[in-house]
Amino acid sequence: MIELGLRSRNQVTDKDPCSGGERRSSRLTYRGDDHTSSIQSRALKKRTEGGYTPLLEVKRGVSAAKRFYKDTHESSKLLLERFFTVVSEPLAHAVAVEWASQKKEIIRSQMHLTGLVSTCIDNPTQISKEDIITEILEFLKTDTLLFFASEPTGLTQLQEEKWRPIIDWFNNCKTSYEFPFEAIHGLRFGVDAVKSLIIALSVLEKRVSIDQAIGLARLELEYQTSHWGNVEWAHDIELHDSTSRLAASAIFVNLHVNSYSSKNKELF
Numbered sequence: 001m002i003e004l005g006l007r008s009r010n011q012v013t014d015k016d017p018c019s020g021g022e023r024r025s026s027r028l029t030y031r032g033d034d035h036t037s038s039i040q041s042r043a044l045k046k047r048t049e050g051g052y053t054p055l056l057e058v059k060r061g062v063s064a065a066k067r068f069y070k071d072t073h074e075s076s077k078l079l080l081e082r083f084f085t086v087v088s089e090p091l092a093h094a095v096a097v098e099w100a101s102q103k104k105e106i107i108r109s110q111m112h113l114t115g116l117v118s119t120c121i122d123n124p125t126q127i128s129k130e131d132i133i134t135e136i137l138e139f140l141k142t143d144t145l146l147f148f149a150s151e152p153t154g155l156t157q158l159q160e161e162k163w164r165p166i167i168d169w170f171n172n173c174k175t176s177y178e179f180p181f182e183a184i185h186g187l188r189f190g191v192d193a194v195k196s197l198i199i200a201l202s203v204l205e206k207r208v209s210i211d212q213a214i215g216l217a218r219l220e221l222e223y224q225t226s227h228w229g230n231v232e233w234a235h236d237i238e239l240h241d242s243t244s245r246l247a248a249s250a251i252f253v254n255l256h257v258n259s260y261s262s263k264n265k266e267l268f
Contacts, residue, residue, distance in 0.1 A: 190249025
């Protein structure tokens with residue numbers, strides 16, 4: 001398992017060589033299989049006109065880890081005092097990329113993988129895997145791909161062309177899924193993003209790409225806007241949000257279903 005940023009290290013206080021005052025820095029530790037190393041962020045001093053200017057020399061990954069620790073675990077309390085643990089190194093890197101991409105403000109609504117991991121750990125509603133499966137199956141009653149338009153004729157023909165092959169594949173699918181709790185939770189996230197279990201499963205089975213899946217889910221919307229015009233900013237936001245959510249779902253499910261090393265490691 002991979003643990004990110006939750007091993008609390010004591011603040012290190014020493015004398016600032018320039019100001020003479022105290023300086024604080026955090027120690028972040030990565031523990032590998034056979035070694036442990038500690039990285040301490042240091043404020044270095046570079047001579048410039050008018051005096052010394054502090055220059056922070058920390059690798060981007062370490063900086064992201066520090067920010068993860070500070071923003072997530074110093075400014076807010078965990079519902080349950082558990083470690084932020086992921087099942088594989090690829091998922092750990094993906095979460096780290098989300099944090100590294102944040103700018104001045106943390107926009108949690110854009111950090112889907114972080115949110116999925118956190119929800120699986122805390123499970124605030126104490127929902128079971130069986131309950132999630134029931135919720136997912138309920139989507140079939142109103143699945144996007146099962147409701148064809150009666151008119152206009154052009155839209156009906158387009159739905160037959162694009163949707164029918166996926167529906168036929170789904171009807172003949174013999175696959176049996178045995179997902180762990182985390183993968184089921186990730187699947188529900190994707191199903192909710194496109195309002196379709198059929199589309200979400202077709203992505204996991206690599207029948208369609210993420211972009212193609214979003215195209216299937218938005219087929220009627222795209223047809224209507226091609227005829228009546230587009231509220232550009234609103235539709236673009238919805239498009240990118242749905243795409244990022246479905247992509248995060250596919251990544252999250254695959255990284256919990258496929259076999260990766262599960263040796264204990266602590267990053268940072």
